[in-house]
Structures are given as structure tokens and as C-alpha cells.
Amino acid sequence: MDWRISAFTLLCLVLSGVGAITVSMPKAEYEYARGDNITLPCTIQTSGDPKGGVISWYAEEILILTHYAYATRTDITQPYEGRVSIDIDLSKGQANLKLSSITLADNTVFECQAQIPGDDEGKRVARTRLVVLVAPSTPICNVQGKQEYGQNINLTCRSEEGSPPPTYKWETRDVRNLPRMQDPRTTTSKYQ
Numbered sequence: 001m002d003w004r005i006s007a008f009t010l011l012c013l014v015l016s017g018v019g020a021i022t023v024s025m026p027k028a029e030y031e032y033a034r035g036d037n038i039t040l041p042c043t044i045q046t047s048g049d050p051k052g053g054v055i056s057w058y059a060e061e062i063l064i065l066t067h068y069a070y071a072t073r074t075d076i077t078q079p080y081e082g083r084v085s086i087d088i089d090l091s092k093g094q095a096n097l098k099l100s101s102i103t104l105a106d107n108t109v110f111e112c113q114a115q116i117p118g119d120d121e122g123k124r125v126a127r128t129r130l131v132v133l134v135a136p137s138t139p140i141c142n143v144q145g146k147q148e149y150g151q152n153i154n155l156t157c158r159s160e161e162g163s164p165p166p167t168y169k170w171e172t173r174d175v176r177n178l179p180r181m182q183d184p185r186t187t188t189s190k191y192q
């Protein structure tokens with residue numbers, strides 16, 4: 001009886017190891033500063049032959065590069081030429097994307113796809129979001145309206161750039177530069 005259970009267990013283990021590709025990325029989101037040189041990791045676990053494989057990286061739906069392992073060749077699409085490369089070691093299941101001098105245009109979802117001969121079942125695609133950080137520029141502030149007793153005025157403040165979009169907080173101070181209660185008639189609103 002016991003040997004049957006063991007044989008069954010063994011069979012299950014063997015079956016689960018067959019023909020199930022797993023493409024994965026360690027994190028769902030990465031944050032880097034604009035201008036950084038970065039690496040987005042992608043791991044490919046396969047029971048097939050990775051040396052015959054094709055690995056592609058996309059930004060949203062746009063192709064960045066294709067690596068043909070059987071030809072040891074990488075084709076990079078024109079918009080990415082000169083600033084991306086693939087750091088590939090398929091014996092370790094590694095197909096990392098290297099991006100240099102990232103810009104706000106790289107603030108998007110990246111996708112790693114693998115096609116491996118003999119292993120087409122499973123998870124062939126993995127995605128991650130890149131958040132490109134840009135410090136808010138010094139805010140530009142203005143006063144709209146007549147600065148006279150009894151008049152309504154608008155105080156406006158915005159930064160030309162910042163990623164993610166900056167948030168603002170207003171506070172009021174007295175003549176001794178000490179924080180004071182805001183006038184209850186003051187309202188704050190957010191414009192894009």
C-alpha cells in the first residue's frame with residue numbers, strides 16, 4: 001500500500017515539473033530617479049530548452065528588443081537603440097533588461113516574454129511597473145485679484161515638473177512667522 005502512495009506522489013512531482021514555464025519578476029513595481037541606469041530583472045524557469053528560446057521585452061505594447069538564444073543575437077528596436085541591452089544568462093534563467101538614463105517616457109509597464117521550445121504551457125509573460133521619480137521643481141506662486149480689504153483673492157502655486165505629481169499644503173503664519181489658524185473662509189482646491 002505504502003509503495004503505491006509513494007509512487008503516486010512521485011508521479012505527481014514528475015508531472016508538475018514537466019512542460020510548465022514560469023516567467024517572473026521579483027517586484028510588481030520599481031522606483032528609480034530620472035537619469036538612473038537601471039536593471040529590471042526577469043527570471044525564466046523552464047523544463048524546455050532555453051538555448052533554443054526567444055525572449056522579448058516590451059514597454060506597454062511596444063517592442064523594445066528580441067533576443068534569439070539559438071542565434072545568440074539581440075535585435076533592438078530603433079527608439080531604444082543605444083540605451084538598452086539584455087543581460088542574459090539562460091543557464092541561470094536570467095533575462096534582465098538594462099536601461100540607461102531613464103526619462104519620464106519610461107514611466108510605464110514593462111513586460112518580459114519567453115518562448116521556449118518544448119515548453120509552451122504555463123506563465124510565459126511577466127510584468128512590472130517602473131515609476132520614474134522626479135523631484136518637484138520650485139513652485140511658481142501667484143496672487144490673483146485685488147489685494148484689498150473685503151476682496152476675494154486666489155493664491156496659486158504649481159511646480160513645472162514632478163513625478164509622481166506633487167501634492168501641496170498651504171499654511172498661514174503671523175507677523176512673527178508663527179503658524180496660525182487658517183481663516184475659516186479659506187478654501188483649498190486642486191487644479192491640473
Ligand SMILES: *[C@@H]1O[C@H](CO)[C@@H](O)[C@H](O)[C@H]1NC(C)=O
Nearest residue numbers: 034035036037038099100101
Ligand atoms: C549611466 O551610464 C552611462 C554610460 O554607460 C554613464 O555615462 C552615466 O554616468 C551613468 N549614469 C549614472 C547615473 O550612473
Ligand SMILES: *[C@@H]1O[C@H](CO)[C@@H](O)[C@H](O)[C@H]1NC(C)=O
Nearest residue numbers: 143144145146151152153154
Ligand atoms: C478664483 O478662482 C475661482 C475658481 O477658478 C474663480 O471663479 C474666481 O474668479 C477667482 N478669483 C479671482 C479674484 O481671481
